[in-house]
Structure formats: C-alpha cells, structure tokens
Amino acid sequence: MDILYLLIPLSVALVFCILGGLWWAIHRGQFEDIEAEGERILRND
Amino acid sequence: MTQVNVWPAAPDHVLDAAALGSAGAAQVADSLKLLDEPDEWAAFSLPDKDASGCWRSSVVFEGMHCAACAITLEDALRSVPGVYSVQISGASHRGQIVWSPEQTRPSEWMRSVERHGYKALPANDAHAHQRRRDEARRMVWRLSVAAMCMMQVMMYATPAYLSEPGDISDESMHLLRWASWVLSLPVMFFSCTPFLGQAWRDLRERQISMDLPVALGMVVTFVVSTLGTFEPEGPFGAEVYFDSLTMFVFFLLTGRWLELRLRDRTAGALEAVLNRLPDSVRKRQPDGSWVRLSIRRLAVGDVIEVLPGEAFAGDGTVVSGQTQVDEALLTGESLPLKREAGDRVIAGSHNLSGTVQVHIEQVGAATRYAQIVALMESASLSKPAMALLVDRWAKPFLVAVLLASLASAIYWWPSDPAHAVMVAVAVLIVTCPCALSLATPAAMLATAGALARSGVLVRRLSALQNLAAIDTVIFDKTGTLTRDAFEVVHIHTRKGLAPEQALVWASGLARHSLHPVSRALWSEARRRAERSFSLPELERWAAREISEQAGQGVQGQLDRPGSEALNLRLGSARFCGAPHFSGHHLQVSLADDVGWLATFELAEDVRPEAPSVVARLKALGLTLKMLSGDGAQAVAQVARQVGIDEARGGCSPQDKLEQLLAWQAQGHQVAMVGDGLNDGPVLAGADVSFALGQSVPLAQSKADFVLMAGQLDVLVSTVLRSRQTLRIVKQNLVWAAVYNAACVPLAVMGCLPAWAAGLGMALSSLLVVLNAVRLASPLPTQAHELQPRHPA
Numbered sequence: 163m164d165i166l167y168l169l170i171p172l173s174v175a176l177v178f179c180i181l182g183g184l185w186w187a188i189h190r191g192q193f194e195d196i197e198a199e200g201e202r203i204l205r206n207d
Numbered sequence: 208m209t210q211v212n213v214w215p216a217a218p219d220h221v222l223d224a225a226a227l228g229s230a231g232a233a234q235v236a237d238s239l240k241l242l243d244e245p246d247e248w249a250a251f252s253l254p255d256k257d258a259s260g261c262w263r264s265s266v267v268f269e270g271m272h273c274a275a276c277a278i279t280l281e282d283a284l285r286s287v288p289g290v291y292s293v294q295i296s297g298a299s300h301r302g303q304i305v306w307s308p309e310q311t312r313p314s315e316w317m318r319s320v321e322r323h324g325y326k327a328l329p330a331n332d333a334h335a336h337q338r339r340r341d342e343a344r345r346m347v348w349r350l351s352v353a354a355m356c357m358m359q360v361m362m363y364a365t366p367a368y369l370s371e372p373g374d375i376s377d378e379s380m381h382l383l384r385w386a387s388w389v390l391s392l393p394v395m396f397f398s399c400t401p402f403l404g405q406a407w408r409d410l411r412e413r414q415i416s417m418d419l420p421v422a423l424g425m426v427v428t429f430v431v432s433t434l435g436t437f438e439p440e441g442p443f444g445a446e447v448y449f450d451s452l453t454m455f456v457f458f459l460l461t462g463r464w465l466e467l468r469l470r471d472r473t474a475g476a477l478e479a480v481l482n483r484l485p486d487s488v489r490k491r492q493p494d495g496s497w498v499r500l501s502i503r504r505l506a507v508g509d510v511i512e513v514l515p516g517e518a519f520a521g522d523g524t525v526v527s528g529q530t531q532v533d534e535a536l537l538t539g540e541s542l543p544l545k546r547e548a549g550d551r552v553i554a555g556s557h558n559l560s561g562t563v564q565v566h567i568e569q570v571g572a573a574t575r576y577a578q579i580v581a582l583m584e585s586a587s588l589s590k591p592a593m594a595l596l597v598d599r600w601a602k603p604f605l606v607a608v609l610l611a612s613l614a615s616a617i618y619w620w621p622s623d624p625a626h627a628v629m630v631a632v633a634v635l636i637v638t639c640p641c642a643l644s645l646a647t648p649a650a651m652l653a654t655a656g657a658l659a660r661s662g663v664l665v666r667r668l669s670a671l672q673n674l675a676a677i678d679t680v681i682f683d684k685t686g687t688l689t690r691d692a693f694e695v696v697h698i699h700t701r702k703g704l705a706p707e708q709a710l711v712w713a714s715g716l717a718r719h720s721l722h723p724v725s726r727a728l729w730s731e732a733r734r735r736a737e738r739s740f741s742l743p744e745l746e747r748w749a750a751r752e753i754s755e756q757a758g759q760g761v762q763g764q765l766d767r768p769g770s771e772a773l774n775l776r777l778g779s780a781r782f783c784g785a786p787h788f789s790g791h792h793l794q795v796s797l798a799d800d801v802g803w804l805a806t807f808e809l810a811e812d813v814r815p816e817a818p819s820v821v822a823r824l825k826a827l828g829l830t831l832k833m834l835s836g837d838g839a840q841a842v843a844q845v846a847r848q849v850g851i852d853e854a855r856g857g858c859s860p861q862d863k864l865e866q867l868l869a870w871q872a873q874g875h876q877v878a879m880v881g882d883g884l885n886d887g888p889v890l891a892g893a894d895v896s897f898a899l900g901q902s903v904p905l906a907q908s909k910a911d912f913v914l915m916a917g918q919l920d921v922l923v924s925t926v927l928r929s930r931q932t933l934r935i936v937k938q939n940l941v942w943a944a945v946y947n948a949a950c951v952p953l954a955v956m957g958c959l960p961a962w963a964a965g966l967g968m969a970l971s972s973l974l975v976v977l978n979a980v981r982l983a984s985p986l987p988t989q990a991h992e993l994q995p996r997h998p999a
Contacts, residue, residue, distance in 0.1 A: 188344055188351065
C-alpha cells in the first residue's frame with residue numbers, strides 16, 4: 163500500500179489545482195451571465 | 208445646501224440659447240457633449256486596469272429587449288474608432304465599454320448607440336453595482352473552497368467509517384488525517400473568516416450573537432482535531448472531526464450565499480430607478496438666456512426649463528407653463544397629474560405634455576428621489592436577516608454550554624485532570640450549535656427558493672414566520688384587486704345613432720387625452736376595429752383643435768369625409784347635457800352642437816383570478832377586508848364582485864393606518880396587500896406585507912413579499928407554504944433540542960466516545976438540512992402564466 167503515500171498527497175494537490183481553476187472562473191465572471199454564452203451561437207461573426 | 212457657482216465652465220461645452228434652438232436632436236447632442244468633461248465621465252467610469260490610458264465606462268441601455276439587441280449594440284460600439292472592447296449583458300441591460308480619451312469621447316460612442324435606435328445612459332450607480340458584484344464573487348469563492356475541501360475530506364474520512372479496527376495500519380490512518388488537516392486549513396482560515404471575524408467583533412463590543420458559539424465550536428473542533436492529528440498520544444486522543452467541521456461550514460456558507468442572492472435580486476430589480484435623472488438641464492442665466500449644463504452643477508434657487516419627455520432634475524415648484532407629469536415610479540399614482548404655476552414637482556418624475564419652468568428647491572441627496580435610492584442602497588448593507596433571527600438564542604445557549612463544560616471539567620478534575628480536559632472538549636464539540644443554527648434558516652431559505660421560482664420574492668425571511676400566524680388580510684382596491692384600466696360595459700345612444708359609430712367619434716377625441724377614461728375608450732375602439740379589420744379607417748378619425756377643460760372633459764373638431772365637420776364634446780354629464788342614467792358605473796358622455804349623443808358606462812376591470820383567490824383565502828380561515836381611497840360606491844361594487852364582506856372606501860393613507868392599528872390592537876395578525884406609495888405606511892405597519900410586481904419601487908422596498916408576476920393566485924400557496932415552513936422549523940428545533948439534551952449529559956458523564964460525538968454532530972446537521980429541503984418542492988399552483996418578458 164505504499165502507493166498511498168504518493169496518491170493521497172497527489173489528491174490533495176489535485177484539489178488545490180481545481181480550486182485554482184475555480185478561482186479563475188469566478189473572478190473572470192464566468193458564473194454571472196450564464197445565458198449569454200448560449201446565445202453567442204446566434205451571432206454572425 | 209450651499210450655492211454652487213462654477214459658472215462659466217469651459218467655453219466649448221457651453222452653448223447659448225440661440226445656438227441651441229428647441230429642436231430635439233440638437234438638445235440631445237448637446238446634453239451628451241456635457242459628458243465629455245473628465246470629471247463628468249469619472250462618475251460612471253474607472254481607469255481600465257489592463258489597457259493603460261483607457262477608461263472603462265459602465266452604461267445602462269434603454270430599448271434593449273433580447274440577446275440580439277446586445278449583438279447589434281456591440282457591433283455599433285465596436286465600429287467607433289477609439290473603442291477597444293465592449294461587453295454587454297442581455298440579462299441586465301448593462302454594458303462595459305473600454306475606450307481611449309485620446310481618440311474618442313463618451314458623446315461619440317453614445318451617439319453611435321442612438322443612431323441604432325437605443326439609448327445609452329451613464330450608470331451612476333456603477334460603483335455600488337461593482338461593490339455588490341465583488342461581494343457576490345467573494346461569497347461564491349468562499350463557498351467553492353468550502354465545497355471542494357469538504358468533498359475531499361469526506362473521501363478521506365470514509366475509510367475510517369467503513370473499516371473495522373485494525374483494518375487500516377496506523378501509518379495509513381495518519382496519512383489520511385494529515386491530508387484532511389491540509390484541506391481543512393483553507394476552510395478554517397479562509398471560508399470561516401466571516402464567522403470568526405464577526406465573533407471577534409462581538410467579543411470586542413461585548414455583545415453576543417450566534418456567531419460566537421458557532422466560532423467557538425469551529426475553533427475548538429479544529430484545535431482538538433489538529434492535536435489529534437499530530438499528537439495522537441496527547442490528552443485529546445487521536446480522534447479528528449475534520450469531516451464534521453468542513454460540512455458544517457459548507458452548510459452555513461450555503462445559507463449565507465442564498466441569502467445574499469436573494470438580496471441582490473431585490474436590488475437588481477430596482478436598479479432601473481437609479482438612473483432616472485437627466486444628465487443635463489437647461490438653466491436660466493441672470494440675463495434671461497438659457498444654457499445647458501450638467502445636472503451636478505444644478506443648485507438650489509436655479510430656474511430650469513423642462514421639455515415634454517424629460518425627467519425633472521430636482522424637487523421644485525413650477526414657475527410658468529402647465530403640463531401633466533407622470534409620478535408613477537415614485538408615488539404609484541398611475542394617472543398623469545396636472546401641474547401648473549405654483550404646483551410642486553418631484554425629481555425623477557416625467558414631464559409628459561408641456562414645457563414648464565421650474566424653480567429648484569431641493570437637489571441631490573435632499574430630494575425624495577435620492578431618499579428612495581438611499582433606502583435601496585442600505586438594503587444591500589444590512590446584516591442578513593437570518594443571522595439576526597438566531598441571535599436571540601445565542602446568549603442562553605452560550606451560557607448553558609460554557610456552564611456544562613465547566614461543570615464537567617470541575618467534576619472530573621480531582622480524579623483525572625487529562626480526562627477532565629477531554630470531557631470538557633467533548634461537551635463543546637457535541638454542542639457545537641450546528642443543528643440549532645441551521646434549523647430556522649435552512650427551512651426559510653428552502654421556502655424562499657421555492658417561492659422565488661413561482662414568482663414570489665421574499666424580501667424579509669422572518670416574515671415567513673409572521674405570515675403563518677396571520678388571521679386577517681387587507682386588500683387595497685386599485686391595482687391590487689382590479690387592474691388599473693377601465694373597460695366599457697355599456698353604451699347608451701341617442702335614437703338613430705349606432706353604438707359603434709358613437710364609440711368611433713368619441714375615440715377621435717379620446718386618443719388625444721391622457722385621462723384613463725379616454726385611454727379606455729380609445730383602446731375599446733381599437734379592439735373593436737381590429738376585430739372588424741377596420742383599424743386604418745379608425746386611425747383616420749383624428750380630431751383637430753383639441754382643448755381640455757380640467758375636471759370636465761375635452762372638446763374638438765372631427766372631420767368627416769363627405770360631410771361637414773362635427774364639433775364634439777366628451778366628458779361629464781353636465782359638460783355634455785346628458786340625461787341621467789342610473790347605475791353604479793362610471794359614466795362619460797359625448798355631445799355635438801345639437802346636444803347629447805351617447806353615454807358610455809365604464810367599469811373597473813377586476814382581476815380575473817381575484818374572486819377565486821378570495822374564496823380560497825376564506826377557506827383557509829382568514830378574515831378578508833378591503834380599504835381603499837376611492838369612492839364608497841365603487842369600492843362596494845368591487846367588493847361584491849370579488850366576494851369580500853367588509854369594505855371601506857374614501858380612506859386616506861392615515862385612515863388606513865389607523866384602521867390597521869385598531870385591528871392589531873384587538874389582537875389580530877394582519878397582512879396587507881397593496882401596490883402604491885399611498886399604501887407605504889400601511890405596508891410598513893402591517894405584520895406582513897405584499898406588494899405587486901408592477902408597483903412602485905418604494906412600496907416594493909417596504910414590502911416583505913413581492914409578487915413578481917403581478918398576479919394574486921400565488922398568494923394562497925404562499926400562505927400555505929409559510930404554515931408548512933413553520934411546522935418544519937419547529938420539528939428542526941425540537942430535533943436540535945432533543946439531540947443536545949440527549950448528548951450533553953452523556954458527554955458530561957464522559958460516556959460519549961469522541962467518534963460518536965463527531966458523527967452525531969454531522970448527522971444532526973444533515974437531518975435538519977434534509978428536513979428543510981422538503982420545502983423546496985415547487986408550489987402547487989394552478990397553471991398561472993408568467994407575463995411575457997417584453998411587450999409584444
């Protein structure tokens with residue numbers, strides 16, 4: 163079960179990576195105007 | 208207010224009256240030009256962070272209906288040289304424009320918007336809007352951190368729950384605990400900071416709120432678990448409670464976040480009002496000429512000219528001219544009001560028909576308009592209601608917990624000091640007020656969410672509690688039980704004249720008047736013409752030389768193809784020499800030079816759902832009453848139609864409030880349903896208040912519930928759901944009390960193993976939340992259609 167010594171710290175690191183992604187998404191306003199992205203397909207350009 | 212005299216400003220922004228003319232286009236262009244001064248655009252712009260030397264302006268758009276409008280606008284703005292980026296939200300009608308002062312000016316890109324048929328207004332509340340948005344983002348971020356960490360900590364805790372003792376080696380166990388500890392750090396030191404910070408402020412100010420026992424529980428749990436991780440042989444043993452801790456924090460934050468969203472939705476719904484004032488005004492100079500200047504330079508004592516279609520910039524008195532004004536947004540008065548020399552006008556209301564000169568008496572923060580705005584701003588700063596709700600319980604709870612903990616420590620100290628410390632800590636952990644502090648808000652938020660999906664905005668959560676206890680409902684009449692409009696129910700005519708013909712003639716006059724009776728006649732004529740496909744024909748019947756006699760009616764000349772013109776009068780029976788017709792309906796007559804032609808009977812348009820709502824509310828055991836400012840006869844008529852037994856007409860707002868207080872003094876719990884500012888004091892005085900969605904912002908901001916769809920039928924299910932909410936809150940509180948009553952003595956006696964304390968804590972929170980989630984199911988309404996998002 164030595165692999166746990168690698169996998170568990172790795173899972174902790176993974177959580178921090180995901181949190182980093184979430185930070186980016188929240189502070190770029192990705193969750194604020196959810197409808198606009200769906201409507202973008204209607205645009206000409 | 209001191210006299211502001213910064214006049215004269217930079218000469219190129221000042222245009223004298225001769226150059227201005229009265230043409231609308233020139234006026235608009237000049238008022239836009241005023242925005243080109245740096246201190247003017249700074250009111251709605253910030254220097255852009257990414258592109259140096261550029262400004263980021265916040266703008267509200269008028270005339271936007273859908274996503275396609277946003278695309279048109281973005282294209283229009285991007286085509287202006289010097290505009291670097293444009294972001295427009297179709298949902299909020301707001302946009303951010305990044306532009307360079309070296310190449311363009313706000314007036315240029317705003318004119319480009321106008322060329323495409325829209326209007327761009329500087330968002331004067333941009334900074335407040337930004338603040339609210341940042342606060343919302345911080346909250347979501349805190350919640351996300353708590354959620355992610357909680358999920359992973361649960362993963363690490365699962366093996367410990369599922370395995371038999373000895374299944375997992377000590378090293379692996381230690382590794383899992385270490386990982387849980389690492390992931391609890393951000394929860395403890397970042398997500399928890401609102402609770403810890405509030406508890407610290409409470410300590411310093413020597414007051415107690417529920418945050419204090421909550422923070423105490425969090426800190427103790429975290430410290431004990433940390434010691435358990437790194438010093439398993441220490442006095443606190445090897446048990447860790449990171450899973451309970453993170454889950455509890457997550458639940459609490461979810462509640463706070465939902466509450467914040469609730470508050471923001473209210474603020475957002477009222478945002479349109481914040482940008483009502485014009486950007487510029489035409490001011491009279493001492494020599495009698497007129498200049499256009501920015502509203503921020505307007506001072507008390509100035510005389511300004513207001514054209515039809517413009518909004519008044521300050522509170523003041525009309526000096527000359529006469530007009531009709533629309534104060535609907537501010538006072539809820541849906542009829543245009545007549546204003547002539549000597550009458551008062553208020554900032555933010557609209558000038559409808561004539562040019563007037565106004566002597567300004569209040570500007571800026573002193574206006575009634577600004578007070579409304581301030582009221583709305585304060586709503587976004589106040590402490591969440593649900594936090595206040597549990598504060599009542601905080602003090603006795605905290606005292607009891609500390610006493611129990613201390614007592615057990617003293618009891619065990621003589622025999623075994625280490626055991627005594629552990630028992631005291633176990634008491635603190637097991638009483639961590641999770642279930643108690645979640646019991647009420649979880650239920651109320653679940654209900655508020657369900658109500659919001661059915662178009663009922665809950666503005667004050669604790670009002671749900673009051674609503675469950677009411678026994679009397681008072682309705683306002685106009686705009687609440689009836690629609691604002693009238694409908695034509697009967698037409699009497701002179702012998703030989705067809706009712707249709709009379710209506711067409713009357714509508715020729717009526718279309719020129721803003722009086723609600725005229726509007727009702729005109730819309731009835733249009734409706735009938737549409738049915739017989741003769742609308743273009745009707746459009747040709749336009750009267751000339753219209754004059755309106757206040758309180759009597761209108762008269763004018765109607766051209767008839769093929770025969771001589773008709774001199775028509777439309778108005779009261781006396782004005783037209785009409786015979787008397789008995790009946791309770793409102794009557795309006797039509798006459799020509801010879802005499803009386805026709806009389807139209809108009810009835811108030813009772814909401815179709817009103818009678819069934821009244822019947823169902825009665826079936827719930829509520830007493831229904833009606834108070835109205837209108838005439839007693841009209842009130843009695845509507846009361847009969849909807850089935851309300853007790854109705855009183857001719858009430859002033861003061862009368863209404865006195866009536867309400869009298870009923871409350873008899874021990875009744877009263878709910879008020881109303882729509883206008885005239886109901887403001889009554890709405891504020893009632894135990895629970897409802898405002899309709901189309902009502903005035905001020906009424907909405909005083910009401911506990913806003914019926915967004917403007918329909919009454921959700922009222923019944925709201926009452927039912929509030930009663931159910933109260934039942935569930937009681938169940939939750941009983942459960943929390945039973946849990947604490949059972950566990951505390953066990954912990955005090957030292958019989959509760961530490962793992963059981965942690966598990967109990969987690970399960971009790973979970974049970975409370977799951978019980979509350981039952982309230983989130985959709986309301987059992989009859990199919991009630993939401994109104995279309997924009998008029999067809």
